[in-house]
Amino acid sequence: MKRFNRLLFAATVCVAFATAGVYPAFSAETIKIGFVFSMTGGAAVYGASQKEGAQLAVDQINAAAGGGLQIAPIFEDDASVPQQGTNVYNKLINGDKVAAIVGPTLSNTAKITNPIAQQIGVPVLGVSNTAAGITEIGDYIFRNSLTEAVVIPNTVKVAKAKLGFNKVVHFFGNDDAFTKSGADAFRKGLQAEGVQILGEQTFAKGDRDFSPQLTQIKSQNPDAIVCSALVEEASGIVSQARQLGIPKTVSIIGGNGFNSPALIKNAGEASEGVIVGAAWNISSTNPLNVKFVDDYTKKYNRPPDQFAAQAFAGVHIIYQAAKAAGTTDNRKAIRDALVKIKGLDTLLGKFSFTEGRDADHTPVVQEVKGGKFLVVGN
């Protein structure tokens, strides 16, 4: 056994040296950025989009930079679990000595991993975390993903102006951090707009049969249904609501969780008229977004989703900060430059960080029409 251990140690040392040699020697003009996305596990669908979006941004920036500042990306997989996220963070921070980290995919993971970066002083930019309490971890933690607390009240406001509803039923998932924070945002938004909530119904993650709750909702005769759900449940709710004979005049209004092409694909005809608030819309006419959608579709043969878009924007934000700071390895200088980002042109629109280092840009409200998300108005 002892001999085996010694062998193992020798092997580890060899591997360590070997991998150290694999990395190219970075010039002074190269900034190392770590990307922590969920490439395997439950969130693999999102992580894959994020990696593609980020890779596209890095390629374009490096091609355009010429002799200027280049990005050396290091992609790591957190396997959708915090434990693996912790390992990867330690490797990136202490081994690769990255200047900044983009990620991780899930808020759950971010809550465990980001304190590590905060303690050592590595700037982290979340590009998909929307739960509460992420940027509160510390002054090195940023995110460019709009939270439900911003998106949903805006959605309620715009939808009310368009549809003029006065009484709604609130239907949400009550066993998930994301859908619950969405539900809180709906309550606040509805209250601010003076809309009456006739009642609340809830479901659990993985439910497929929503007919009992929808039958109750139908009997309450609401003007609209507001719904905080992830896309799988959202699709079932929308199609079963129409099957149960809740008329199209009763609009269904959802948040970020609804903002996926999968909603239209799964609910089909029933998804027509659904109102969806989101941080990003594929049909936005912002020239940067048009170019992004074009380039992405060309490269990967399918249209991008919000995860790819936010990751793409995230790379540009970090790059701008690094350029402004004029450094490739001074983590504190990059953090200070991030704080100062104001009105940066991104595909998300004019982007700034709030005082709490959360995203600040105009959210969109969309309506499903003819099998597509169309912007209702800002």
Add this chain to the structure above:
Amino acid sequence: MNLLAQQLVNGLFIGSVYGLFAVGYTLVFGVLDILNLAHAAVFTLGGLVALWLVQAAGVSIWLAFPLATLFAGLLGLLLNQVAFVPLRKRADSQFSGLISSIAMAIVFEAVALGLFGARSVRFPQGTVSVHIWHVAGVTITSLQVGIVLVATLLMLVLTFFIQRTRTGKAIRTVAENERAAMLLGINVNGIIAFTFFISSSLGGAAGILYGLYFDALAPDMGRSIELKGLAVIILGGMGSIPGAILGGLAFGLSEVLTVAISGTSNLRDAVAFTVLFAILLIRPSGLLGRGKTREA
């Protein structure tokens, strides 16, 4: 009143799918005294194969349904051959069979995951044309009616088959006493394999109906119904076919009414399983169970 009627319709509908699923479950148990825990995986694969036939092979659902049902039946034969036959000679075949059926469930689920991916998939639009009827304030879709009809028909055919036909009688004989059946000249192994075929076909059919209605097929969808199917056959009485049907309906109704009254789906399973527990206390052999007479 309309509200209650609508909820009863909802419950009747989901209950008939549970019933169809549980009938196959209970059939194998009645004959072999073995729980086939791969039944839920066959349920999933039945649905996914029907979807594949419709989507990739462009077959109409009216043809895809019997084909996928047949496929599920063949899976049952495979299941019997791989997981149960080699163990039957052993003294502890009940437990080892239970475990090997779990293994087969994992294999089937992994195959489904590999072939169809982890994402929820659905039947393409217009696979079945759906008409919506409003009868006295109650909304019923033609799909729901069709599903209840198909489920009822399959259950009736099965009951008739078991009660009246020669093969059905042979199945009941094997269930009663394998040794005696063998002495009577019944091909016991053949009958057992046939039972698996029927049981898995029904499970696969339930999977297709479930997938058609909920529009969300995923490799792990069997898990949500596995435990319920087990509860349904315990509720109805282990091995009893009418019991499984009755149990399925009771379970479906209790679920729907719990959600309707409480406004949340968190209590759904709690209430259903509490009812199960209470029934086991009052009638340990289930609603229509045969009690202990068989073992005497």
